[in-house]
Amino acid sequence: MGTQGEHNTLEKTFGSVTSSVMNKANCPLIVVPEKAVVRKIKTIAYATDFTEADPFFIWQFGKLLRPFNAIMHIVHIEKSPPEKRPLKMEDMKEFFKDNPSGIRVSFNSIAAKSVETELKKFGETWEIDLMVMTKPNRGFFERLFHKSMTKRMAFNTTVPLLILKAEQ
Secondary structure, eight states: OEEOOOOSHHHHHHOOHHHHHHHHOSSOEEEEETTOOOOOOOEEEEEOOOOTTHHHHHHHHHHHHGGGTOEEEEEEEEOSSOOOOSOOHHHHHHHHTTOTTOSEEEEEEEEOSOHHHHHHHHHHHTTOSEEEEEEEOOOHHHHHHOOOHHHHHHHHOSSOEEEEEEOO
16 A cells, blocks of 8 residues: 655644554554655564564564575664553573574564654665555544554554554
């Protein structure tokens, strides 16, 4: 699905076709920014918030990537103060230490004030070809009061963004 970014206050408040599809789709969704340069997938960033589903998604996605000989950077941006999470980077490293997916994986923890800014900077630094994020399945009222990082990245990324729907 293509996106041109948020254009006005109305779209920022109520969303767009892309954000509506992001909320309703029960399947993976690729959002391609208008000015994205689509290249062979060699470098992927999987932005994790350390949900319990992340190791499964990474493992599944890794199986798909095996033929591309790609490298996956698992990246977590930690705002201060750190939040309690079900998993930690050490748990991810332990899960992937024997490389069950057969792909090259690197682990990156970064402390920063802005998750969105840091993910964009990470993507530019490592020349990411595809960003991957999970989107929790939030209810109507939860969506009204939650500022979705996935939605913000979908409208502000310069590389294709794969959104995987996580169950809650």
